[in-house]
Amino acid sequence: MTSKPPPPGWALRFLRSICPDHLAEEIEGDLIQKFESDIRRLGLSRARRRFEWNAMRYLRPGIVLRNKLTYSLINTIMLRNYLIIAFRNVTKNKVFSLINIFGLGTGLAVCLLIFQFVSHELSFDTFFDNADRIYRVTNDRFQNGKLIQHGTITYPTIGPTMAKDYPEIEMYTRLMPGGDMNVKIDDKIFRGENCHFVDEHFLSVFSFPLLAGDRTSALKEPYALVLTESVAKKYYGVTNGDYTSILGKTLYWGLDKQPYKISGVCADNPDNSHITFDVLVSYATLIRPEEHGADDSWTWSDFRHYVVLKPGIDYKAFESKFPAFSDRYFKGDKVSGSVEKFYLQPLKKAHLYSDYEYDIARTASGKAVWAMLIVAIFILVIAWINYINLTTSRALDRAKEVGLRKVMGALKTQLVRQFIFESVLISLIAFVLALVITWVSQSSFNEIIGSPLSLLKVLGEMQAPSIIIAALVLVSGVLLAGFYPAFVLSSYQPATVLKGKFQHSSGGKFMRKALVVFQFTASATLITGTLIVSKQLKFMNEADLGIAIRNIMLVDPPELTAWDSTFMTRVENYKDELTKINGVVSAATSSRIPGNRLGRTFGLRLAEQPSDTHYTMSFFGADHNFMDTYDVPLVAGRKFLPTDHKFNFGDINSVIINQNAVELLGIANAQEAIGKEILDGDLKVHIVGVVGNFHQESLKKPMEPIVFVPTYSTYAETSIKIKTSDPKPVIAQVEAVFKKFFPNNAFQYSFLEDRYNRQYNDEDRFAKVVTIFTMLGIIISCLGLIGLSSYTAVQRTKEIGIRKALGASRLGIISLLSADFIKLVAVAIVLSFPLAYMAMEQWLSNYPYKIALQWTLFLLPAVTILVIAFATISFQIFKTAKTNPADTLKYE
Template structure:
């Protein structure tokens, strides 16, 4: 019986080649796009799920309030927090502090390795997290000062050992940064998976920070110096929200309101599984993605596949009149309704099977381009990765696909099998009003989705373009950023040596200027929490961002001095305690209550327990992306061994210029590792998730629109075929080609316009919500909807017109004979 169903289904598919082709192509494109998107979604949702304790691991974050306002929302907090939580709450069974060193220089036997990603962590870190040790004991590897564990790749890089011989790296010693004390290698771990929000190749023992000659005592157990990250492990089955509700008392106990830190502290827990996608935190050390991108693309994937299934339903039910006699004859000779339903479901299954095979082929063809778009090397295997709820996403999608195949096949089967044979064979069959209304509703739904996608693409594109073109209050074009000379020890000659290097750099052809700063543009800067005016109520404290800059920094970046002056050489001093002049930005003087930049000049402010004199006021500039507002900022006249060197270049011979810059750098800071990057690329990395969303949104929206057009083309072909005689009669009576095209197009265009009316408010609500994530954003103007509606009508008209014009220009004699 099943063989008979397959044979009949195959014959029907071959008989109706055009409609079968439209169905298969639409479904295959939908499936390919859906599978590609699901790879990315499953990969993003799989972050950190390799950890055995994933359900019990949390990171601590805190909000800081000053004068009733939120001044910091970040994962950075005090060194004593984790230990205090474990002491106070039995639900906390372990904690680990993490201090990111960033990109360090590792030296082994006079060989240097730059940009080695390193963190320091408590000994408990390796037991809480699942980073398997290939050699060494994870229970004791980080128990002693100046011990370190490294990745298998790092072991191969430094010592040439292979995976089967990593144990030979144990006991070897390496120099990290400018620390003269070697670090002993006590373990080698398997390389950190790509889907880990924490990235590192080396883990130094945390105890090193607060032991030895250069002890950083605040890193031991402190509630004043906020520069540390905490992870806690809760007792299995603990309701973390119930525990979190107790943290109000925790804050009162350790911070006494704002007496200890100068701000009100509120602590929270974030499940480790959410750290990658749900991060709106400052001072983020993890690798972050965007939940908006992931869920947005998943919704588009569902839109695409639903549009493809709608096409199948529409075309199958629209062709019901052609198959009515087939059903009538089958019923007369004894076919039961169940048999007919199975027959049509088999046909649906066969078309979907063809589409799936073709869709998989398309997926493999498009995979390289898709991987380039998202910046990951994904493959079909990523659909099988464990993500939220185990494998529920993959299983859920498979169930959804099977359900979609069944539903898209079942409804046409139900309709076709319900025909009454007597009426059909007498020629009295006609399409039901319910079926016609359903098809119209489905077309409206398809194009409502199309309009939403067009509006969404326009808004995303305009917002990204707005951010890229917005004036930053500074100039970052052609700025080469040289990594700081971190291996150099600070001494009284460092400032003069840096100034001499800058002078020499300016002599290089193609170099316009140079300067240094503690933090580069586009990077997170530190905060001062205890700023106040000398001439006002000293009980009112303010918070500002801070950065240390060298002589010539402001003109190099074309930052304007609005009042007062820039720094001169006499403002700088190797003894930081002797510095007293300071420059503020516009937001800072407004925060302090000055009515104009000129009023602030000559005034004194307190920074902690020291008085500083305001000598200059500069324009606001965007240190970070336009997702964030400009913050009150103070600039200190300060150099540092960790200051990045900005070099403005203007040359077509970049290799020679960089070679000359390196030679000058090596002359003044011999023994350091020379490396560089371009600031504009670094700054724009802040928009990586938004740019990915914009590109992916537009591309897959295009797929959805194309599939919708395929369905519309199929319906127009059928509508034209159904009205062949009418078209012939109208032409004989004098109807023009334009009249015929309008006749055939009018009903479809009305449906598209109804879709536009329904979709516009939905599109506005969705995109308005998306724009709320940006401090600086565009307005959604009326013309965006007008353009989207016009484009949707144009696309629909172009799709329909081809067949309509062809029918209108056909010979009326042939049309009348067709009856």
């Protein structure tokens, strides 16, 4: 018969009778839940007695406190034991621990370094207010049905007209590059500051921090300047941060008699801004009373436009309205001579995804950035795989420990926690090592990539979601790398391992082999990719450009010299005196130098062709010494003569074209081109010569049709060909001659080969980083192979002893035991071939001039990997093979 149930609230009242109210309320839930369970299992009477006994025994205030302290003490003791056991295992097996920590630490360091670079590249322009709503206007031009220009340059009217026509646009700004400034302040001359003409909306669209002046009005008036912080210090010596003190001060730009007034000072451009400048000049300065082209021209193509869309506007849907805009204002090709198509590019993509011509932005290759991130992930995964292989290779040593601990009553969950704790401990030590490696190598890494990075700086640039994702990836990797060995080691059966019958399942063997295959597949792919990248870079650096760029000294133009009737004679005398210097071969001036992007002229045709025919060519102004100075081969006709130069540009009647231009104009051959007349609007010129094609820009871009025009200019650099083993005396004499003829100009020089090769900076940086980290990846992979070969050697110790006792040689034993590993590496190499081929074929598709993917480019990395792997395995097995068979069999 069931006893009468207790009255409501009995349990709580009873608890309060033996302990304070707050403790009774804290523990009531657990006890009552147990009490209700006991009623169902034992009946009410027995459950009530058990409840009273438990309450009296465990819940008096002193006992409660003691139990809580006991649980805390037990947890502390367990954590201390975990730490002691982990420390003993690390110090007991110093070599394995060192390899484990070094491999994992190196992998994490590589990941941290590349993470800095990738995060910095992805952070470009994210600091601007409304960065998600800022877009730049890009433009494709088509002529005769062909794309002739894919760029960021458009006409001055585009931004204002779009803002007028489309309510989706909240704000716009326009920009025109002004080049380097020649500045006079009192009797001082400054040169080299990069300036842009920008309208009054620029500082509202782009939220560069303003240190002095008003953001909305600083660039409104003509002849107004906003300086960066560094330039303000350079020009006016501001040292106390009081930039308002220079507002209203004036300076003179070039030969302009009009003073320019300082109206603002902004902070220096952040490293992650695609727009860079030293000085901003008000756009109103360009709009003169006698010439409004900078404001209303539909053909002057040298302007950049940015628009801010209103919140919620889909830019792709808005972009679909642009064809109607083109039809409305350009009327096909009747206005600009080409069919115009406009697009929008999100501001955040301007840095990494720019394949545009005439781009003034700081750009990089998005593919290269993501490729480096993949390299980092590969190396980090290889490091984690190493940890798994090295840990499981020590399974024989830990198996007996597991067996004994299980016999003594240890639970599997406790063993799992122990091994995971060891994994976390080793990972923390490796992470500290990674931080040290990162700190030590930071400056060298920064020098390679060309950016002043640091972990703190990158974390400051990153947004919270990115930091969380990166942290989760690292933590997840550590836990996953620790879980597998933990469950493998904790699953051994005591009866089996204590009898010495220790072996792994076939699944475990397959897992370790699969991990090794993955490691070496990644390593072989990286080696192949590194070799192909270096071959392509070497090919571009050493290719025949069709023009001589070595030993060419460049002197900046004499911009502070007036253009008058004496200028051409002065330049001729200047060049003649330069050639009298011992070591100077020749000298020439030109509007552009090799490596510069040339301007284009769009409305060319032969006089004999219909009036509606239009051709586009690149335009190159050069003097009569240019072809000889640069060894440009003459194919037909003649080179320029001194008499071809005219003071008035409209009087010029002689031009030279290259072979691409001959083909574009539809002329049968170079010889037939001589004497033909070319029309450029109202200007008529005759072809007097044809020269060979040459790479005006890098081999990343195709050679274009070029028309050479005999010109002199105060903005033309001087190219001086020298031949001497010691250029310093030549440079000093060149400076003296320059100052003699152009006394009011600052003398600055450089060497063409260095400037030309800067076009390959991205490729060179990518090649260096991938090469270094590929080598580290191979080292880490070999560490993993050491672990697996060591495990195999231990497992087959008895077999090795028996074979040696029966007369087997060390070489035979090494060959026998290494065969399985070489097979794994061979499989990895075979798998790497298609991966490397597809990746590098895609990468090379960006280059019009490239190397062929020959089989030797894949064979060399394969042989390299095999040799490294065999040497690594043989060294480890040799240590076991050289032991005395008697000792080996006794050990077994």
